[in-house]
Amino acid sequence: MNRLLFAVLVFSIAGAANAKAKAFEAQCGGMLFRVEAINKGHPLENEYRLSVKDAGKEKALFVANEGGWFHAKCIKAKSGKELLLFQSYCGGSGCAEDRYGIVDPGSLQLILTPGTENVGNSKQATKIIGYEVPYLPREKDAFCCE
Numbered sequence: 305m306n307r308l309l310f311a312v313l314v315f316s317i318a319g320a321a322n323a324k325a326k327a328f329e330a331q332c333g334g335m336l337f338r339v340e341a342i343n344k345g346h347p348l349e350n351e352y353r354l355s356v357k358d359a360g361k362e363k364a365l366f367v368a369n370e371g372g373w374f375h376a377k378c379i380k381a382k383s384g385k386e387l388l389l390f391q392s393y394c395g396g397s398g399c400a401e402d403r404y405g406i407v408d409p410g411s412l413q414l415i416l417t418p419g420t421e422n423v424g425n426s427k428q429a430t431k432i433i434g435y436e437v438p439y440l441p442r443e444k445d446a447f448c449c450e
Contacts, residue, residue: 330447332378333386333409338362339376339448348372348395352449354405356412365414366405368392375440376448382434385410389433390448391440392418402426404437 325342340353348371355362368374372394379389388407393399402424406416416428429437440446 326449328376328448330376330378332388332407335409335412337376337378337388337407337409339374339390341374341449346371350374352392354390354407356407356409358412363412365407365412366390366392366417368418370394372399373441374449375443375446377438377440377443377446379433379438381432387415387433389429389437389440394422398422400424401439402437404429406432 325340328339328341330337336357338355338357340355342351342353344350350371350373352368352374353364354366354376355364370392372392374390374392376388376390379387381387386409388409390405390407391401391403392405393401393403400422403418404416404425405414405418406429407413408415416425416432419425426437
């Protein structure tokens with residue numbers, strides 16, 4: 305094996321071993337939600353795993369692996385129902401920041417996802433919650449993931 309290929313392989317393995325994970329948890333609608341933030345070295349390589357603890361078991365709900373940022377907050381819709389709102393977006397000037405997801409804690413269903421494309425969906429989120437969707441990075445009580 306040539307030296308350059310060997311060096312690349314060693315650094316790749318070391319980088320994977322150095323991936324750091326942090327977990328953030330919050331109650332919403334009587335359920336415990338968890339976001340595991342995995343930093344693989346650079347913010348644009350971040351991965352976020354949203355799950356819920358239900359009957360003692362963890363259920364995966366959404367994985368954001370486009371890198372960048374993820375924020376989550378329990379909100380009350382205009383109807384009074386609690387919903388978990390999250391915002392997932394990549395970094396940079398070409399990234400749509402208004403990419404939202406909404407989880408219904410009662411059914412544990414994703415009623416809105418950020419989607420796989422770099423397209424905002426704040427109008428759909430606003431329609432679901434009944435008022436203008438907040439920009440979560442500015443919300444002091446967002447529980448994840450600065």
